[in-house]
Structure formats: structure tokens, C-alpha cells
Amino acid sequence: MDTVSIKAETPSVCVIILSYGSRTEQLRKVLEAVLKQKASHVIIVANDVISPTLKMLDDYKRNFPMSIEIIVSKKNLGSAGGYAKGLSSAIKRPFEYIWLLDDDNFPEDNALTNLFGAFSIYQKRINRSKIALQSLRQSLPEMIEIFNKGYHSLSPRPASFIGFHVLNIFNNLLSFIFKNSLNAVSKNEKAPISLRSAPYGGFFFHRDAFHNLGFPNPDFFLYADDLAYTLNFTSRGGHIFLVPESRIIDIDPVWNATGGETSNFYKRLKILSSKQVYYEVRNRIYIGRKYFPGNRILYFLNKFIYLTILGLAAIYYRRCGRYKLIYRAAREGESGRLGERDLEI
Helix, strand or coil, X not given: CCCCCCCCCCCCEEEEEEEEECCHXXXXXXXXXXXXXXXXXEEEEEEEECHHHHHHHHHHHHHCCCCEEEEEECCCCHHHHHHHHHXXXXXXXXXXXXXXXXXXXXXXXXXXXXXXXXXXXXXXXXXXXXXXXEEEECXXXXXXXXXXXXXXXXXXXXXXXXXXXXXXXXXXXXXXXXXXXXXXXXXXXXXXXXXXXXXXXXXXXXXHHHHHHCCCCHHHCCCCHHHHHHHHHHHCCCEEEEEEEEEEEECCCCCCCCCCCCCHHHHHHHHCCHHHHHHHHHHHHHHHHHHCCCCHHHHHHHHHHHHHHHHHHHHHHCCHHHHHHHHHHHHHHHCCCCCCCCCCC
């Protein structure tokens, strides 16, 4: 293994990497990239990982005893629980900044340096306890769309059902008919791009902001906990800015990315696992009803249309069991029943 020197420089930053399962080689690449940047300390949360991953981490720990910390959980804590473990350790130390990464978020050269530069600009006019930054994830269609537009649309639309809204159909039709005129967005490349929410991977903030962020809610377990975590921050007066100069490459495809060419109907019925579908639907429903409730009648109209289309698709693909799971997840999201579930499917 190649050794890389790491220097504790000012400003100091603690990078928290959440690892899960068998992604040993992905984690190795990310860890090497992080060590080449100006990180003062790296915490790896080994969340139910395989033995080869633990052995690899032990090797790194021996080479960088003062720079690397390993937190092992034999049980899958989910993304919220895993990041909460890392944050609980990081916040006890005197590091100024915290940067969150998944084990397949490969940061390009100067990704961290460019975050420092952007933060120094924003803190001149905003208290650093109210600032968070987000690296550009090029594999996320919704993030690329935000970057191209130069702004973050209100998402999801109030009263939508798992992101579905009847008005979106009309807007998509207009976008198709008047494609050139509607997509020709004029924006100042240097203008800040403010985000309403952000994913964990690439999320960067000063330790002062932790008092407003707190810990992720482990009851979400698997999906959309980062959405709830960052929405809670912005809804209380926090600001999240996209930093296009800080770029991250996702080594593995992002299963929960929205947008792209594959419809969410097809993904939920045919591509995603039962576990992924259940937590994705339940948690997105819960967040939508909490932060974007909108008109109740319109919500039930969107729900009726979505479930009708989904039901017809389920019959066509012979996935009626999956339809029942999605319906159950939606009901439990509406009633606020979070936490880990025994799906038995």
C-alpha cells in the first residue's frame, strides 16, 4: 500500500466516511483520495462491513495512527445511525470543519480546498453556524439539473405523492413542446446556488453549525434521512450552497437518485429491492407530509392517480406483491411510523 503524508493544517477538517457491506475497493480509493487532500483527521464508520474491509482498515490505521479513527458496528445502523456515530466522535474533538462522504464518493483533486475557499467567502456575510456547503455530485441527475438552471426549485412540490404531482405532467409537456425556450436558462456562473436540501455525500459545515444540525434521525434508517436532516437545517434559517468547483465522482451508481431516463414506477416495481423500496417510499411520504403538506384534497388526488397507474403497471409486470409493499409503506409514512421494520417479503 502506498503511503501518503498527511498534514494537520489550518483550517482543520475531520472527514467522516460511512462504509457498508462489501465495498472494500471503493472505500480504499476514497480513503486514498481523502488522505491526499488537506484533511486533519479521518473517521471511518465501518457499518456491518466484511472481514477484508476491516483488515484493510487496520492496515491504514497502522500507517496513519494519528490521522485515522475506525468505528466498528457489527449491526447495520443505516446511514443516519452510522453518520451519527461518526459525528458523535468528531464533535468531541477540536476540528473546525466536518465533511461527510460515503464509501464510494471519490473526491477530485482540490475538492476540499475549494470548499474552504467557498466557505471563507460566504462567512463574510452569513454567520458560520448557519452555513453548510455541498460538493457537486456529477452522478446525481437532480444536482446537475440544479447546477444547469442555477437555482434549486421547490422540491417536492407541495401536496405531491412520492414526488408525483398532476401539475408536473403539465409542466413536463410544456417543456417537451417548448424545449429550447424553456431550457435556455440565463444565469451568472459566479452567482451562488442555494439548496433547500442536500445529500450526506459531500456535505460540509463548520462545527458551529452542528448546534443547528444536530444528529441525523436514526428512525429513518435507510433512505431520505439526509433529506430530512438538511431540510430541518434550512427550515430553521440555515443556508446550503452548492460548490461546483468541489466535485465528487460516485464510483457506484446511485440507486436512490431521482431524475434520469428510468421512470420511478419501473424502478420501484422492477429494479429496487423490497428493502430499498419500502424505506424510500415511507420516508419520502413522511417528509413530504411534514415539510410540503399543501392542499389535502390535492394530495389525495395525486395519491389516487399515482396508485392507479402503479397498480396497472404492477398487473402488467406481475408485481402485485410489490404494489402491496408500496401501499403499506405509504400508509406508514402518512401515519409517521418510522424505525427499522421486519419486512418478511
